[in-house]
Amino acid sequence: MTQQRIKLNPLGDLVDMAIYVYHQLSDVPLDMKVQQVLDGTHLVNHFDHAPKIIERRPSESGMQIIWSLPPGLDTKDFDSRRLAIEQQTGTIVKIEPGANGAVVVMTLYRSKFPKEIPFNFSPKDYPDMMAPLPIGKDPAGKLIVADLADVYHMLVGGATGYGKTSELFVFVVSLLLAGCKVSAIDKKAIDFPLLEDYIEVAQDEESALKMLKSHLKEKEIRTAQLRAAKVQKIQKLKGQMVYQVLIMDEATGVENEESHAIIQTLVREARAGGIGLIITTQKPSANTWKGFTDVRSNLSGRICFYCNGDANDSQVILGKGNSRGAELPAIPGRCVWKWQTEEVLQSMFLDAETAIKVLEANNVPKRGAGESEIIEQRKNRIPT
Ligand SMILES: Nc1ncnc2c1ncn2[C@@H]1O[C@H](COP(=O)(O)OP(=O)(O)OP(=O)(O)O)[C@@H](O)[C@H]1O
Ligand SMILES: [Mg+2]
Known part of the structure; x- marks a missing residue:
């Protein structure tokens, strides 16, 4: 019985894997990508509590995410991560305080502006x-x-x-x-x-x-x-x-x-x-x-x-x-x-x-x- 050897091409396989992961990541829903950015930039209050998503509203132009804020965090903390979120999600982000101050409304636009x-x-x-x-x-x-x-x-x-x-x-x-x-x-x-x-x-x-x-x-x-x-x-x-x-x-x-x-x-x-x-x-x-x-x-x-x-x-x-x-x-x-x-x-x-x-x-x-x-x-x- 002959044994078939699998030929390994480590560099090529790595490149393929990176492309695969990239494609997987680009399919990650916007809310998860934003969550990853916030986790990566350690957005937590003094007790290590992080903001939580309480609602997501996908739309044609992107998504609106409503976050509940733990005590000690406010809209400004989100603002300081806005550029990182925009870069990692390829969107334009609007951040505004919600009605009662304990909520942040984040709107992510995927669409492009018309030139004129x-x-x-x-x-x-x-x-x-x-x-x-x-x-x-x-x-x-x-x-x-x-x-x-x-x-x-x-x-x-x-x-x-x-x-x-x-x-x-x-x-x-x-x-x-x-x-x-x-x-x-x-x-x-x-x-x-x-x-x-x-x-x-x-x-x-x-x-x-x-x-x-x-x-x-x-x-x-x-x-x-x-x-x-x-x-x-x-x-x-x-x-x-x-x-x-x-x-x-x-x-x-x-x-x-x-x-x-x-x-x-x-x-x-x-x-x-x-x-x-x-x-x-x-x-x-x-x-x-x-x-x-x-x-x-x-x-x-x-x-x-x-x-x-x-x-x-x-x-x-x-x-x-x-x-x-x-x-x-x-x-x-x-x-x-x-x-x-x-x-x-x-x-x-x-x-x-x-x-x-x-x-x-x-x-x-x-x-x-x-x-x-x-x-x-x-x-x-x-x-x-
Ligand atoms: N909203 C717009 N959309 C597309 N093009 C625009 C827009 N506003 C201005 N432009 C283009 O830019 C040019 C310059 O615009 P504008 O005269 O308003 O600039 P400005 O900021 O007033 O400049 P300055 O400080 O020199 O007075 C316009 O002639 C037009 O071609
Ligand atoms: Mg002018």
Whole structure:
């Protein structure tokens, strides 16, 4: 009887085995992969208790996992593992606190973002919002909309050419469609003057100061009116009071100290008068101008576009220790939106030409030539 010998090819077998294991691992469900990452990074409390999965909801775009937290752990502990989870699962991850603080909701998106999302937004779909801002779409295609009347003021940052001004155009058109009043300071004087038929634009130092002073005055009148109306939430006056928004494209453009002081007062006090500020800058540092750090701390909504992989720039925009903006791919429109939660979105793209077409198609009234309308006319004011 002849014995058949099995020929061994140790190197080849090892390679085959590695490929087999790789394929097996890629079929591992997302929740198990995340569990492996958390086990590997030892996410436990003082008593060695780990978070437990209490629910998993698979969806077309990935999976939502609900974790119960042992005492001593919170959402931040998950946040610090987010990048590792994203890398090991090939997903984009959103982490938010659950309803009662003892639960964390983790959404994993497997799908890819489209490269360009055209502007498509109707404020009518958000009847409770006074100043709706479509920030961008999440990887599942859901449009994330925030009410500036809740956010109060916003900072938009990121390197040159990655979508700040386009996002501002999206905001201007959305706000005008919602019946808000918008004005802008654009000292580069390239982009916003194209919308001058619809919004008042300050293009030089002197008119910027004048515009800021008008907002200051309007803030004082409105604050008194709101106090008299005894409403806590300005949304209650929807239909009676027009929400007013001041946009500043590139904060470093405004140079005089009087303007800086007014901006500081406005971000501190104007929300009580239904006035919101949206400020962009390529690099918001303490050196932007004296007092800018104080201003920045009152800009509670943050949008960070690609920032050249610079962790420091990302932290200046998104907050200390937050380098997520540096992890973004160099794709125009891709951004981190941070307010009550934090997530990666793709903003809608809107240029001036299309913006004007949308405004015309929706019969948004053009502004009268000449006089500034930042100070509301008496007949339009709510009665006190
Ligand atoms: N959401 C978007 N989707 C796809 N492409 C975009 C998007 N936003 C911007 N872009 C592309 O990037 C270009 C630059 O965008 P934008 O002018 O908004 O940049 P920026 O951040 O304002 O730059 P700067 O700091 O120089 O003013 C646009 O002309 C467009 O080609
Ligand atoms: Mg710009």
